[in-house]
């Protein structure tokens with residue numbers, strides 16, 4: 144209970160009177176009268192609730208509506224508003240392409256291309272040579288054909304849109320044959336059977352969860368079949384007693400019946416991951432060479448670009464897709480196109496790719512290099528940690544993320560924090576998320592793991608200086 148008499152709502156000054164307080168004039172100059180009015184209203188409402196609950200004494204209310212206290216309260220509300228912007232974070236989860244953290248980081252070339260597209264008129268749909276309307280996908284299509292060997296290509300907002308668009312364009316009111324082992328759900332609302340339904344296509348499941356044979360496909364094909372579809376097992380693995388038909392054999396069956404084979408590759412890499420010591424993942428080029436008529440994949444997974452859905456393959460099928468009105472609804476915006484073009488252009492110089500493309504550079508980082516970073520950070524980080532916590536360097540495994548090779552483990556290194564107190568790790572994880580640039584690690588096996596693979600050397604100093612603020 145307040146020691147002094149409780150405040151009464153009638154003691155609250157009017158909004159107009161508060162807006163005239165000299166103390167607020169700087170805030171009004173900086174943020175405008177309407178924004179400050181909105182914040183004041185929010186603040187007065189909070190005070191009214193405290194009064195209603197009997198939580199505020201008359202003396203405290205008097206202090207709360209004086210200039211300095213008001214300014215402090217409004218500053219806090221402004222800071223909360225600023226937190227609604229997308230905030231940079233430190234991704235120390237060990238998952239390189241983290242969907243919740245925005246997946247691929249873009250190279251400088253793409254950032255510059257996006258800035259140009261945002262700040263000046265650009266020839267997005269204009270043919271400068273001929274002086275007339277041009278095709279917005281022409282540049283990106285030329286690059287994709289050059290890099291993948293495809294006849295044609297088209298791009299949309301993301302790979303989910305690409306799959307929806309191609310099914311709707313090629314299989315509306317007809318059947319699509321898919322193996323039961325590939326009816327996947329990709330985080331949240333993307334499930335192959337649901338997308339199929341939304342696209343107006345009828346799903347014909349064949350085989351079993353663990354084994355599907357060529358004869359399963361061949362015997363399922365009928366008069367209503369539009370195409371055969373292969374979905375890359377991107378976020379799971381079926382192991383043990385298994386059989387799958389494979390792209391080349393599926394293509395042979397499809398072509399025997401005059402049908403196209405469509406492959407949803409998911410991550411869809413354009414370069415061989417074996418060069419990072421990872422298991423080989425079928426590339427877009429290989430999948431097309433194996434006989435796929437269309438391949439779809441994401442722009443912001445292993446490709447290392449912006450959010451996009453790319454479809455590459457046979458020119459006649461791409462033309463049908465481009466004629467679908469849905470293409471217009473799902474098309475990419477100029478910022479995404481600018482970034483995608485810039486990223487694809489880097490693939491023309493494959494020897495320099497690992498240096499230039501942040502996703503590949505991060506995936507390629509050697510354990511030794513990451514471990515050396517852990518050793519550098521060890522002492523200063525220990526110094527700022529509260530008593531009761533132990534921090535030590537540790538070897539660990541990172542993942543590619545975004546469903547690429549879920550079982551592949553990248554040898555990595557970082558720091559392992561343990562706590563002698565109950566709930567200590569959760570408390571520390573929360574404190575780390577409350578830092579100016581929130582730090583996200585991973586709690587497992589009674590430890591908080593900070594995988595340093597994604598901590599870029601340029602960001603090390605910034606990371607340390609805010610780590611030092613932990614104690615405060």
Ligand SMILES: *Cc1c(COP(=O)(O)O)cnc(C)c1O
Pocket residue numbers: 301302303304306329333374375376377378407408409410440441442451452545546
């Ligand atoms: C990730 C993925 C998708 C969805 O791609 P988005 O670009 O996230 O829309 C679809 N299919 C597969 C197999 C995937 O791995």
